[in-house]
Amino acid sequence: MRTELTEKQRQILDFIVERVSEQGLPPTLREIAEKFGLQSVRSVQTHLDALAKKGFIRRLAGKSRGIELVRERVRRPGIPIVGHISAGRPIPAIEDIQGTLDLDVLFGKDERPFALRVQGDSMIEAGIFAGDFVIVQPRQTAEPGDIVVALKDDEATVKYFAFVDGSPMLVPANSQYAPVPLGEGQIVGKVVGVLRQVKRNIREIQRFLNQ
Missing domain, CATH: 2.10.109.10 (Umud Fragment, subunit A)
Incomplete structure (x- = not known):
């Protein structure tokens, strides 16, 4: 199965991730249509069906915000941890990658x-x-x-x-x-x-x- 996203699918997915991050809820189909100048909710449905088929979201029937992100597919790479820094007296700069800062690991x-x-x-x-x-x-x-x-x-x-x-x-x-x-x-x-x-x-x- 092809999992590459088209430019429009990537934009819609990023918008969903942004809204969930900022408001705790996904956008409605109407909000997605307005954001991207789509003429109808049916057009949004087509893009969401493609994202679901490619494994990036799940569709929840009967809900106006019936979109659930598949976390394993939309996770971004962790931020590298490169050492320590002092907020008081200066310490020698050390760049020694010790791992990555992953929110899933940090917060469960x-x-x-x-x-x-x-x-x-x-x-x-x-x-x-x-x-x-x-x-x-x-x-x-x-x-x-x-x-x-x-x-x-x-x-x-x-x-x-x-x-x-x-x-x-x-x-x-x-x-x-x-x-x-x-x-x-x-x-x-x-x-x-x-x-x-x-x-x-x-x-x-x-x-x-x-x-």
């Missing part, structure tokens, strides 16, 4: 972890900032002190989990926000890691230089 392939992009500043004192990706292992229960992803009032939120006077609470890591009862909400996962893209910051450099 069997747990089927997923990533969500953070919005807002309610967890900044836990080192989680807007724009970060939190790596989440699916869970329906949590221990006090865990950082969790919970669904409450049809919205997802990331907070500490705790019991206050015997009641389960979602506790922010920012004094500007108040804890909220979990109530009828539900825990959907435990945060096990944070990924952040580092950007240039000239203003911060000048602040350190002027101290």
Whole structure:
């Protein structure tokens, strides 16, 4: 069976991977059609059927977002680990490839972890900032002190989990926000890691230089 992807199939697959990484859900067929200027959902179906036949996705019948990535087929090569670096006193530069940084290995392939992009500043004192990706292992229960992803009032939120006077609470890591009862909400996962893209910051450099 031929498994090479056409350019359009590769673009659609990358879009699906991006949406799952950023939002935790695949796009709908209509969203794919709009993204790539396809005239009908039927055209999207054709491309998705090809991706499924080639083993990159699974189709889930009866669901508007009925697309599941086949992780073994869409995994990217791991990032090489080339040594150590000091955030304090300088140490001799060492480039000695010690392995690769593989998210499946780091966070548990069997747990089927997923990533969500953070919005807002309610967890900044836990080192989680807007724009970060939190790596989440699916869970329906949590221990006090865990950082969790919970669904409450049809919205997802990331907070500490705790019991206050015997009641389960979602506790922010920012004094500007108040804890909220979990109530009828539900825990959907435990945060096990944070990924952040580092950007240039000239203003911060000048602040350190002027101290």
